[in-house]
Amino acid sequence: MNKKNIDKEGIFIRRDKSESKVCNNKEIKVSVICITYNQEKYLKKALDSMLSQITNFSYEIIIHDDLSTDNTRDILREYENKYSGVIHVIYEKENMYSQGIDFVASMIKESAMGKYIALCEGDDFWIDEHKLQLQFDALENHPQCDMCACRGCTTTEDGLYEVSEIRPAEFDSILSVENVICGGGQYLVTAGLFFKKSMYDEMLPFEKIIPLDYAQQIKGALRGGIYYIDRKMAVYRRYAGGSWTNDVLKNKEKLKIQWEKEKALLCQLNIDTKGRYSSAIAERMKAYIPFENQLEEHNEEISKVLFGLCENIYIWGRGRRGASLEDYCKKKHIKVTGICDVINTDIGGVSNAGNLICHTDEVKEKAYVILASNRYAYMDLCKEGIEAKVLDFEQYMPWG
Numbered sequence: 001m002n003k004k005n006i007d008k009e010g011i012f013i014r015r016d017k018s019e020s021k022v023c024n025n026k027e028i029k030v031s032v033i034c035i036t037y038n039q040e041k042y043l044k045k046a047l048d049s050m051l052s053q054i055t056n057f058s059y060e061i062i063i064h065d066d067l068s069t070d071n072t073r074d075i076l077r078e079y080e081n082k083y084s085g086v087i088h089v090i091y092e093k094e095n096m097y098s099q100g101i102d103f104v105a106s107m108i109k110e111s112a113m114g115k116y117i118a119l120c121e122g123d124d125f126w127i128d129e130h131k132l133q134l135q136f137d138a139l140e141n142h143p144q145c146d147m148c149a150c151r152g153c154t155t156t157e158d159g160l161y162e163v164s165e166i167r168p169a170e171f172d173s174i175l176s177v178e179n180v181i182c183g184g185g186q187y188l189v190t191a192g193l194f195f196k197k198s199m200y201d202e203m204l205p206f207e208k209i210i211p212l213d214y215a216q217q218i219k220g221a222l223r224g225g226i227y228y229i230d231r232k233m234a235v236y237r238r239y240a241g242g243s244w245t246n247d248v249l250k251n252k253e254k255l256k257i258q259w260e261k262e263k264a265l266l267c268q269l270n271i272d273t274k275g276r277y278s279s280a281i282a283e284r285m286k287a288y289i290p291f292e293n294q295l296e297e298h299n300e301e302i303s304k305v306l307f308g309l310c311e312n313i314y315i316w317g318r319g320r321r322g323a324s325l326e327d328y329c330k331k332k333h334i335k336v337t338g339i340c341d342v343i344n345t346d347i348g349g350v351s352n353a354g355n356l357i358c359h360t361d362e363v364k365e366k367a368y369v370i371l372a373s374n375r376y377a378y379m380d381l382c383k384e385g386i387e388a389k390v391l392d393f394e395q396y397m398p399w400g
Contacts, residue, residue: 026058027058028060029058029114029115029136030059030060030117031061031108033062033120034061034063034064034121035064036065036121037065038069039070039072039240040072043072046124046125051083053130053133054129059086060112060114061083061086061087061088063088063090064089064090066092067095073091088111102208105200109200116139116194116195118135119194120234123240124234124236124237127233127234127235128232128233135194135229138227139195145174145223145224145226146222147194147199147220148194149168149192149217150194150232151189151192152166152233152234153189153236156237157238159235163238163342163343164376165232166186166192169228169230171230172227173230174226176221177221177222177280180217180221181269181280181284182280185214187217188226189236191235192234193213193216193220195220203219204219206218209261210258212262215265218269263285263288266281294398295324296328311337311368313329314337314363314367315329315339316377317339317372317374318339318341319341321373323351323353327353330354337356338355338356339353339356339357340357340358340359344360368389372390378393
């Protein structure tokens with residue numbers, strides 16, 4: 001029986017497999033799923049990284065555009081025409097994300113022809129032309145695993161500078177269900193996920209609560225763990241325009257709603273697995289304690305650490321931890337000279353907490369004390385051996 005696909009208007013139609021065969025009339029082994037929305041600045045790099053893969057099998061690229069209003073669709077049409085045997089695009093007539101529709105699951109179940117699924121959103125990209133082959137071989141050789149992940153990193157929006165590593169282990173290994181649950185949605189780089197399509201044959205109740213890659217990761221680990229390749233092959237752009245990060249993580253109200261859904265997901269997971277992972281789930285629930293509350297719990301210790309330090313204090317990091325640290329310092333009347341981040345944008349401007357946004361080079365030169373809001377920044381600054389006293393503040397807000 002021919003499999004189904006979503007047509008240009010988002011309606012499922014039958015499509016003959018021969019339309020997607022990439023080379024030498026081989027059967028499609030991998031379907032790459034890509035979702036896009038207003039990502040004209042990043043899309044070509046993402047598509048080129050998918051098309052550059054060197055494999056001994058055929059693969060297809062299925063793209064879902066969620067009614068972009070910029071030039072994303074023009075770029076998609078250009079690539080679709082040029083690579084008509086590989087790329088297939090779904091052009092929605094209305095935005096699916098805003099309606100809470102899990103179109104990714106529909107694409108995988110009804111459209112994908114491959115035995116395996118690889119993910120890469122339109123603002124992310126791959127940096128290893130052997131990625132698909134390595135992950136394909138890994139799952140073929142480890143049939144007890146349903147999912148494979150790889151080492152990755154986050155970069156600045158322009159993709160030029162690495163901000164942090166996404167590396168759950170320092171060697172190839174199998175990641176346990178407990179580690180995946182405790183790690184949260186950012187434990188693995190989404191663009192590095194590669195899994196069996198059969199994962200979607202039957203969806204458990206917890207998967208249906210909210211369509212997140214966190215749920216995918218947990219499901220991928222349940223049967224035999226996730227096979228992890230410690231080779232950097234995928235990149236996640238930090239705060240790219242049109243991304244989920246911009247839409248949710250920077251909006252406290254949306255984030256609160258998101259957290260409630262994630263907690264509901266974990267509660268249902270506990271039911272679905274009959275309490276087998278209750279300890280890991282309880283540990284993960286701590287991640288939904290706001291950073292401000294976590295800092296307050298360590299107030300006495302922080303006061304001792306900062307005692308006598310009152311000049312040229314800078315905060316390093318403008319993410320959620322950095323913003324929470326700013327609010328904490330303001331509430332505790334800790335004078336902050338400025339704040340910076342490796343992305344080095346909005347220099348000379350003012351943060352939401354009223355602090356001057358400085359360039360990282362200026363901070364390294366002038367700071368007497370640097371409050372590193374995350375562990376990655378702390379370790380990097382320590383390696384540089386700068387004169388400033390660098391304090392690790394992630395230890396006071398570890399859950400998140």
